[in-house]
Each structure stands twice: as C-alpha cells, then as structure tokens.
Amino acid sequence: MATSKLSFDEARLALRKFRDHPTRNSEEVVELWQTVLQKNETRLGEEVWAIYEQVFVALLDCGDMNHSRELLEKLYQRFPSSQRVRKLNALYKEAAGHFEEALDIYDKLLEVDATNPVYRKRKIAVLLGQQKRVEAIEELIEYLKTFLNDKEAWLQLSSLYLAELDYAKAAHCMEEVILSQPYEADYLVRYADIKYTQGGLENIEIAKQYFIQASRLNPSSLRAAYGALLACEWLAQKQTGQKKKDYVAVGTWAAERIVEIYTEE
Amino acid sequence: MSGGSWSTLVRSLCFIGLISLIHCAYSAAQHRSYLRLTEQEFTRLPADILLQTVVSLVLICYSAAHVAGDFLPIRADTQVRTKSWDTVGNCPSFYTFDHRAKSLSPYFAADLRPQ
Numbered sequence: 001m002a003t004s005k006l007s008f009d010e011a012r013l014a015l016r017k018f019r020d021h022p023t024r025n026s027e028e029v030v031e032l033w034q035t036v037l038q039k040n041e042t043r044l045g046e047e048v049w050a051i052y053e054q055v056f057v058a059l060l061d062c063g064d065m066n067h068s069r070e071l072l073e074k075l076y077q078r079f080p081s082s083q084r085v086r087k088l089n090a091l092y093k094e095a096a097g098h099f100e101e102a103l104d105i106y107d108k109l110l111e112v113d114a115t116n117p118v119y120r121k122r123k124i125a126v127l128l129g130q131q132k133r134v135e136a137i138e139e140l141i142e143y144l145k146t147f148l149n150d151k152e153a154w155l156q157l158s159s160l161y162l163a164e165l166d167y168a169k170a171a172h173c174m175e176e177v178i179l180s181q182p183y184e185a186d187y188l189v190r191y192a193d194i195k196y197t198q199g200g201l202e203n204i205e206i207a208k209q210y211f212i213q214a215s216r217l218n219p220s221s222l223r224a225a226y227g228a229l230l231a232c233e234w235l236a237q238k239q240t241g242q243k244k245k246d247y248v249a250v251g252t253w254a255a256e257r258i259v260e261i262y263t264e265e
Numbered sequence: 266m267s268g269g270s271w272s273t274l275v276r277s278l279c280f281i282g283l284i285s286l287i288h289c290a291y292s293a294a295q296h297r298s299y300l301r302l303t304e305q306e307f308t309r310l311p312a313d314i315l316l317q318t319v320v321s322l323v324l325i326c327y328s329a330a331h332v333a334g335d336f337l338p339i340r341a342d343t344q345v346r347t348k349s350w351d352t353v354g355n356c357p358s359f360y361t362f363d364h365r366a367k368s369l370s371p372y373f374a375a376d377l378r379p380q
Contacts, residue, residue, distance in 0.1 A: 021348070022357045060362055063370025095362035121358040129361040156356040186353045216338075 008043065011036040016047075019054055026061035029054060049078060056088055060095040068092060083109055090122065099126050117147050133160060151180040158190075167198045185218035192227055201238060207231050212250065215257060222261050228254035275331040282324035289318040 006014070011032045018029060033055045041048060052071045059068035072092060075085045090105035103126055106119045113119070120143050127136035140157050147153065158173035174191040181187060192210035195203045208231035214224035232251030236244050292314050300307050309315075367373050 021352050022355055023352045024355055024357075024360070025351075057360070061360070061366060063362075063366035063373040065370075066372045097363075118358060125359045125361055128359065129363045131363070152356045152358055155354060156359045159354075159356075184353060186348070186350055190350075190354070 006032070006036055008036060008040055012044065012047070012051075015051055015054060019050065024061070026058035029058035030062050030064070033058070049075065053084075053088065057091065060091060063095075065092075065096060068095075083113065087118065087122065094122075094126060094129055099130055102126055117143070117150065121153065128160075133163060136160065137164070149180060151177055154180075162194070167194050170194050171198070183217060185214040185221050185224060188214035188217070189221065189223050189227060192224075192231075196227065196231060201235075204231050204234055208235060208250070212254075215254070219257070220261055220264070222258065225254050225257040225261065229258065272332070275328045278324060279328035279332055282321045282328060285317060285321035286325065289314055289321060292317075 014032060015029065015037070018025065033051070037044065037051065044051060052075055056068050056071045056075070059065075059071065069092070072085070072088060075082075075088065079085050086105060086109060090102040090109075093099070093102040093105065103123060106123050106126070109119045110116070124136050124139045124143065127133075127139060137157065137160050140153060140160065144150065144153055144157065154173045154176040158170045158177065161167075161170035161173060171191060171194045174187065174194060178184075178187050178191060188210045192207040192214065195207040195210065208228060211224050211228035211231055214221055215228055218224065229251055232247045232254060236247035236251060239247060293310055296310060296314065297307060
C-alpha cells in the first residue's frame with residue numbers, strides 16, 4: 001500500500017471517509033497514521049481527537065498494544081472524566097484478553113447511563129470474544145427486544161445465526177435489516193443467498209424474486225444476476241409448461257445481464 | 266405500427282393539440298370582443314369553444330406523455346454503487362479482537378500480564 005506517497009490532506013480525507021463509512025481496514029488506517037499523519041499532528045487541529053479514537057481501535061485490531069496505550073493516555077489527558085474514553089479503555093482490556101475487567105467497566109458505565117446501547121453491545125461483543133456464541137445470541141435477542149430498529153444488531157445476529165447454521169432465523173434477521181434499508185442491494189442478495197441455501201420450491205422462488213430486485217437496484221451486481229440465473233435454472237427444472245417458459249425467459253435475462261457486466265469491465 | 270411512424274403520429278397529434286388550444290384562446294378572445302361590441306354581458310364561453318379546449322387539452326396530455334418516452338421506475342438510489350460488503354455488512358459496535366493479530370503483531374506479548 002503506497003500510503004506514504006499520499007499527501008497530508010489526502011490522508012486526512014481518507015481517514016475521514018473511513019470514519020463515515022466504517023470498513024474494518026485497520027492496517028491501512030495504522031499505516032496512514034504512522035507514515036503520514038503522525039508527523040504532522042499539530043496540523044490536524046481539533047479533528048485529532050476523533051483520529052486518535054479511530055487509530056486507537058485500528059491499533060488494537062493490529063495487536064499493537066504499546067502504541068494504542070500511548071494514544072489512550074493522550075485521550076485521558078484531554079478528556080479525563082469522559083465515558084467515551086472509559087469505553088476505549090474497556091476496549092483495550094478486551095483486546096488484551098482481560099474480559100472480566102472490561103465487563104466491570106461496562107457495568108459501571110451502564111450504572112451511569114443505563115439506556116446507552118453502545119455499552120450493552122460491547123458486553124455482547126465480550127461474550128463473542130470469549131467464544132461464547134450461544135450466550136451472545138441470547139443476549140443479542142434480549143437487546144433487540146428493547147432496541148428494535150438497530151440495523152447493525154440485526155445484521156450481527158444474522159451472521160451469528162449463520163455461524164450456527166440456523167438459516168431460518170438468519171433469514172428473519174436479514175428481513176429486519178432489509179426493512180430498515182430496503183434499497184441496499186447487498187442485503188437483498190444476502191437474504192436471497194440464505195433463502196437459496198434453505199432450498200425447496202418456496203424458498204428458491206423467494207430467492208429468485210430478491211435476486212432480481214437486487215439486480216434491478218444495482219445493475220452491476222454480479223452476485224445478484226448470477227443468483228437469479230441459478231434460481232431460475234433450478235426452478236425451470238421443477239416446473240413445466242407456461243411457468244417453465246417464464247423461468248427460462250427470466251433466466252435468459254439474468255444471463256444477458258451477466259454478459260453485460262463482464263463486457264463493461 | 267412501427268416505432269417511427271407511431272412517434273411521428275404522436276408528435277403531430279401533440280402539435281395539432283397545441284394549435285387547437287391556441288385557436289381556442291384566440292376564439293375566446295374574439296368572442297369577448299364581439300360581446301363587448303354588441304354590448305352583451307359575458308356569462309360563459311360558447312359550448313363549442315369549451316368543448317374544443319377540453320378535447321385539445323386531453324390530446325396534448327396524452328401525446329406529450331408518449332413523446333416523453335417510456336415510464337421509468339422511480340430509483341431510490343441513483344448513486345453509483347461502489348460499496349462492497351466490507352462496508353455495507355460491517356458491524357463496528359461488535360468488533361472483537363480474538364483474531365490472529367495477537368500472534369502476528371510484535372507488540373502484543375509486551376502487555377500481557379496474568380489476569
């Protein structure tokens with residue numbers, strides 16, 4: 001990664017973009033920080049605290065406990081009684097493997113601010129870090145009873161159910177995710193993938209519809225087009241007559257879509 | 266009916282409708298000046314002008330809709346789709362750190378102490 005060739009402003013903009021649309025690209029963030037921005041900390045102004053937080057989490061993700069400790073000290077100095085910094089401290093403990101201490105901190109934070117969803121989600125993450133997936137699922141279900149419209153939590157629960165191979169419940173969670181963001185083609189594709197995996201006439205019919213809708217929303221989505229093609233192929237084999245012709249027609253459309261995508265590239 | 270002749274027909278219908286509407290406006294103005302000259306009261310336009318106005322309006326609406334082209338579905342997302350699942354499927358609140366970074370990083374063992 002040629003991040004050292006980026007200018008200061010480009011690096012700053014890149015970090016800002018990663019804050020707005022979080023992707024788990026911790027190595028890139030750390031490299032941007034160490035090669036470009038750390039040398040010019042004073043030029044960052046007040047944005048430096050948000051960048052500290054971002055780089056802190058990225059350093060923890062890279063297993064760099066020393067440098068992340070330094071950033072945490074700086075944040076503590078600036079914001080001595082801040083809950084947010086205490087949460088970062090708990091994150092540090094989690095990364096170091098001291099889960100009990102981290103849970104203590106989260107419990108104390110919840111005493112101060114009982115309705116904050118962030119601390120409850122981190123407690124669930126602690127369970128995940130300890131490989132206690134089943135307990136984490138139970139806690140997440142409890143959490144979602146209160147915070148119904150937390151799309152991220154539904155998405156996480158869907159992933160957990162997929163890891164447990166419980167496709168029906170994973171599909172239900174993805175439905176909730178789609179409810180909150182109906183125009184995101186990737187969510188439709190994942191839901192259709194789950195339905196296709198479940199198998200059976202009804203599920204693959206549903207999968208076909210969602211793949212087609214995803215392909216309409218994002219014409220360059222190869223997975224949506226290919227999924228539609230596979231679903232139509234399977235369905236056409238099971239049906240006869242007019243329905244078979246319909247499926248073949250839709251399958252042909254999907255195949256043409258795939259050819260177009262490859263020709264565009 | 267081929268596409269080309271249909272579109273020219275529709276365009277000429279639109280044009281005829283526009284001319285007809287302008288003609289109605291002109292007739293209405295003429296009618297009013299006639300009433301003013303013969304010192305009659307103006308209550309309503311004569312029925313034929315009204316009828317012609319309504320018919321040309323309907324004609325214009327229909328042909329203009331066809332001239333404009335096929336209806337498209339309303340797209341909720343018109344931006345370019347460049348986001349991958351890494352961004353869209355990311356759950357930052359649930360990050361865990363029990364992955365191989367512990368083994369790969371040279372800085373990790375330095376902080377471990379017995380819990």
